[in-house]
Amino acid sequence: MASIDATGLAIEFPLYHHNARSLKQRILASSGLRLKKDEDNRIVVAALRDLTFTIGRGERVALVGPNGAGKTTLLRTIAGVYEPVAGRLRVEGEIGSLIDPAAGMDQLLTGRENVVLRALFRGMSEAEGRALAEEVAGFAGLGDFLDVPIRGYSAGMNVRLAFAMATAMTPDILLMDEWFLAGDADFMRKAEERLTQLVTGAEILMIATHDMHVVRKWCTRAIRLEGGRITADGTVDEVIGPA
Amino acid sequence: MSSTTTPVHAFDAADPRRREIALEDLSGGLARWRLAWALARSDITHRYRGSILGPLWLTLSTGVMLGALGFLYAKLFRIDMTDYLPWLTVSLILWNTLNQTVTDATTCLTGAEGVIRQMPLPYTVHALRVVMRNAIVAAHNLPLIAVIFFIFGVAPHWTVVLAIPGFVLMAIGGFAASIFLGMICARFRDIPPIVGSLMQVAFFVSAVIWKPDMLGWWEPYLPINPVFAVMEAIRAPIMGTTGGVVVWFAAIVWTALLVWISWVFFVRFRGRIAFWV
Numbered sequence: 001m002a003s004i005d006a007t008g009l010a011i012e013f014p015l016y017h018h019n020a021r022s023l024k025q026r027i028l029a030s031s032g033l034r035l036k037k038d039e040d041n042r043i044v045v046a047a048l049r050d051l052t053f054t055i056g057r058g059e060r061v062a063l064v065g066p067n068g069a070g071k072t073t074l075l076r077t078i079a080g081v082y083e084p085v086a087g088r089l090r091v092e093g094e095i096g097s098l099i100d101p102a103a104g105m106d107q108l109l110t111g112r113e114n115v116v117l118r119a120l121f122r123g124m125s126e127a128e129g130r131a132l133a134e135e136v137a138g139f140a141g142l143g144d145f146l147d148v149p150i151r152g153y154s155a156g157m158n159v160r161l162a163f164a165m166a167t168a169m170t171p172d173i174l175l176m177d178e179w180f181l182a183g184d185a186d187f188m189r190k191a192e193e194r195l196t197q198l199v200t201g202a203e204i205l206m207i208a209t210h211d212m213h214v215v216r217k218w219c220t221r222a223i224r225l226e227g228g229r230i231t232a233d234g235t236v237d238e239v240i241g242p243a
Numbered sequence: 244m245s246s247t248t249t250p251v252h253a254f255d256a257a258d259p260r261r262r263e264i265a266l267e268d269l270s271g272g273l274a275r276w277r278l279a280w281a282l283a284r285s286d287i288t289h290r291y292r293g294s295i296l297g298p299l300w301l302t303l304s305t306g307v308m309l310g311a312l313g314f315l316y317a318k319l320f321r322i323d324m325t326d327y328l329p330w331l332t333v334s335l336i337l338w339n340t341l342n343q344t345v346t347d348a349t350t351c352l353t354g355a356e357g358v359i360r361q362m363p364l365p366y367t368v369h370a371l372r373v374v375m376r377n378a379i380v381a382a383h384n385l386p387l388i389a390v391i392f393f394i395f396g397v398a399p400h401w402t403v404v405l406a407i408p409g410f411v412l413m414a415i416g417g418f419a420a421s422i423f424l425g426m427i428c429a430r431f432r433d434i435p436p437i438v439g440s441l442m443q444v445a446f447f448v449s450a451v452i453w454k455p456d457m458l459g460w461w462e463p464y465l466p467i468n469p470v471f472a473v474m475e476a477i478r479a480p481i482m483g484t485t486g487g488v489v490v491w492f493a494a495i496v497w498t499a500l501l502v503w504i505s506w507v508f509f510v511r512f513r514g515r516i517a518f519w520v
Contacts, residue, residue: 001249002249010256013518014518016430016518016519076360076361079362079363080252080363081359081360081361081362081363081517082517082518083254083256083259083514083515083517084254084256085256086256087255087256088253088254088255088256088257089252089253089254089255090251090252090253090254091251091252091253092249092250092251092252093249093250094249094250095252095363097361097362099361099362100357100361102357103357103358103361103362104357104358104361104362106285108285108288108289108292109285117278117281120275120277120278120281121275121278121362121364123271123274123275123278125277126277172249
């Protein structure tokens with residue numbers, strides 16, 4: 001059963017490869033809101049601070065908040081990219097991440113070959129990858145373009161392919177950043193169908209977005225992040241106000 | 244294809260279970276050898292995209308270098324070409340493999356930044372990719388040895404089978420070096436040029452273009468140099484001797500040491516890699 005459980009979760013980005021001394025003087029003197037020194041006297045950005053939440057099966061959660069609030073960082077942390085510096089995180093279920101559509105794609109390979117490559121990234125065999133490619137082909141609606149190197153794709157086609165790939169693997173938990181809104185109307189309708197299907201199958205959707213229309217339409221719950229902290233958590237109406 | 248058991252991914256900063264996570268990374272990375280292989284192959288095809296000879300350029304450029312160096316140094320060292328050139332062929336091909344592996348190791352994690360920050364993947368996959376990529380390159384060059392041996396009438400000796408454990412040692416060393424160098428080069432960006440200049444020194448001190456016996460009574464001390472020890476464990480068998488117990492002992496000890504250092508580093512700092520790249 002899919003679930004995400006975080007207690008006191010914190011992520012800090014040390015600022016490496018900068019002139020630390022001048023940076024220290026400049027920034028610590030002025031604000032120091034999210035920049036601080038850790039115990040090793042390094043300058044770090046507190047990207048996520050003391051997050052505690054539980055997300056259970058069937059929940060569709062929108063992450064809202066201004067730029068730099070930590071939405072994408074939270075998605076990446078849940079995906080398992082970043083290791084928290086404090087707190088606990090427990091994620092149950094197969095994760096499908098749609099954080100960067102181009103990640104792990106090879107521009108010189110065709111769409112089909114990229115699906116196989118992605119399957120390998122997920123630890124599947126080549127045969128499973130080829131079977132997956134058939135499934136993706138049906139959904140992405142790329143037609144003959146599936147056998148064209150993806151460097152010839154438009155942004156929208158890239159999104160279709162990435163979305164089809166990520167959802168074809170039937171993850172228990174789907175993490176999405178808002179780039180996927182680049183699809184055309186026809187694709188958006190299909191995408192919505194697919195997501196609804198996924199979520200009714202007792203899975204979790206977590207989406208970072210600025211588009212309140214998307215939040216109202218697709219989500220059952222919203223978490224507002226500001227400055228790396230949760231400032232509101234509740235139903236969509238509670239968090240972003242009634243429509 | 245979701246499996247029947249739900250995967251659980253849990254992390255508690257108060258109890259990081261570093262060793263367990265590092266072990267999972269290692270086994271997960273080795274289990275994804277198909278991915279590492281596909282990535283290594285695409286690295287090679289990318290490098291030679293649109294070129295007519297493609298990866299054969301690897302063989303060709305080694306051949307050109309051999310021709311030039313072979314004639315010149317046979318004259319310089321006043322040794323017989325038929326004696327020197329086969330030896331230099333083996334030497335240079337092994338050196339190129341080792342040198343390129345070390346060079347690739349320094350960028351093994353920083354070069355995969357895009358993937359590392361977007362999806363969870365065992366980091367050892369990237370190290371495996373380096374080893375496999377260089378194995379492919381070596382496979383393009385090894386036929387040159389056969390060609391030169393044929394031209395100069397050198398018959399392979401039974402000891403050539405000993406080259407196999409030699410290559411295994413080199414692959415293990417390359418894998419460990421990729422993890423270790425990949426990590427410290429991601430954290431400290433001054434390390435790659437340092438490694439580059441050290442390798443240049445290593446080229447001259449490791450008996451690549453000169454023969455070990457030219458060193459006279461200093462020769463027994465050569466295995467103190469890890470680069471020499473590992474290279475000699477492959478070169479000597481191909482040239483028809485076992486290499487001797489000392490060389491093998493040194494090669495094994497040096498490789499084990501590298502593996503141990505890499506492992507300690509990996510266990511301790513694995514969780515920081517995503518922040519470093």
